[in-house]
Amino acid sequence: MSEVNLAILGCGLVGKRHVEAIKETDGINLTDIIEHDPTSLVGFNKSQDIKIHNNLEEYLIQNQPDGMIISTPTVMHLEQSLICLEKKIPLLIEKPIAINSLEAFQIVKKSEETNTPVLIGQHRRHNNIAKIGKKIISDGAIGEVRSIQATCWFYKPDHYFNSAPWRKQKGAGPIYVNLIHDIDLLRYFCGDVKSVFAYGVPSKRGYENEDVASILLKFENDITATLSVSDSIVSPWSWEMTSKEHPIYHPVDNSCYLIGGSKGSLSLPDLSIWKHENQPDWWTPINRNSLSHDYIDPLVAQLQNFKDVITNNSEPLVTASEGAKSLKVIEAIHESISKNLMISIQNI
Known part of the structure; x- marks a missing residue:
């Protein structure tokens, strides 16, 4: 796999930073954005070849991205992560991984059960x-x-x-x-x-x-x-x-x-x-x-790590377990x- 196709779930302030970082990262295409709040997309350049969706589960019925970036409010991370991991979609989850460590370790467990990697967006390590x-x-x-x-x-x-x-x-x-x-x-x-x-x-x-x-x-x-x-x-x-x-x-x-x-x-x-x-x-x-x-922009370096995780089975620099421990x-x-x-x- 020479290039990877990513989707972004949540296009608020942090999601938009990921959009810009993807533009600067070789070998990654942003194909889809899932955002239920239309106001978050105000001013967004929709002329790009990116499809907009408003419901994660409906999107996943007909789509299987190579990876998903979750940048929604933290309270939504657990449910959305479990849905994606059930579909074996590698994840980059913005920090903090979850609202509390109990939920965080549920994500860790699901990642292990499905053998699907999770990278946590603690970008400073990059x-x-x-x-x-x-x-x-x-x-x-x-x-x-x-x-x-x-x-x-x-x-x-x-x-x-x-x-x-x-x-x-x-x-x-x-x-x-x-x-x-x-x-x-x-x-x-x-x-x-x-x-x-x-x-x-x-x-x-x-x-x-x-x-x-x-x-x-x-x-x-x-x-x-x-x-x-x-x-x-x-x-x-x-x-x-x-x-x-x-x-x-x-x-x-x-x-x-x-x-x-x-x-x-x-x-x-x-x-x-x-x-x-x-x-x-x-x-x-x-x-x-x-x-x-x-x-090197840490968000770009983080995306490069995410791409390597998806294509080369590399280890995430910040695993789900590491994210849970910091929490x-x-x-x-x-x-x-x-x-x-x-x-x-x-x-x-």
Whole structure:
């Protein structure tokens, strides 16, 4: 199979980004869009050779795409994923994989039962910055990783919430919507999380979610990580602002992750390694070595992985199981905030 034909289920903000990424990806054709809300297609260029449908089950009666991208609201993911997996259609499911980990593991189980691959849209793992950072850590270039500091601060304006009132409702705060990307990336670097303690502050704007939270993670390998997240702090310190990953965000030259090791430290996304000249010693000069990288749109790289999964039986970079595990950490954070307790995580 030299080319693959994909369908997109859900053409909101994220679905439209996939449409644009497909245009930039060799060997992939977008043949169909399934979208029940006509307002989501306002302004969409229908002159392209793409068929529009409004019902998934009716579409699948006569169509069998090589793969499906699910970018509908999270609450719909379970039902839609199970329908597609029953038809043995490989899936790229936008993050988070499901509304909760119980539903997520149902998707994992169905994928295994039908021997049909699922890739989760945690696109940051596909960024070359993340891949290089992972190699630096795995190669031991900064020694044994001991601890990580991660900052996820930005200010979402009022019109962001007013344009979609669900963003004000329970479950749509920055932990669930934004921090899951950072959690997934730290798990990519460090492995499974063992325990969580977190503290959250209710929204100052009167919404149903937190707008500030601080989290302490302990990984299975005894690495610790401290994370701070807010959608109500004016700041340049977030992956969105510093990675230059998406042009909608005005880029700044700064870092939001500090990864500390026994022989050196790594800051990301600027890919700077910090080391003393000879042996580690705080009384001696410390030097910075900044690495370069080739930029590839992570969404395009993610689609290339999806194509390889479909055509070459390659492994998804972010499997359904990995998506479920990251979601379990998010659930543990919320549970810790509500109970004011440390929460242990039993990974499956």
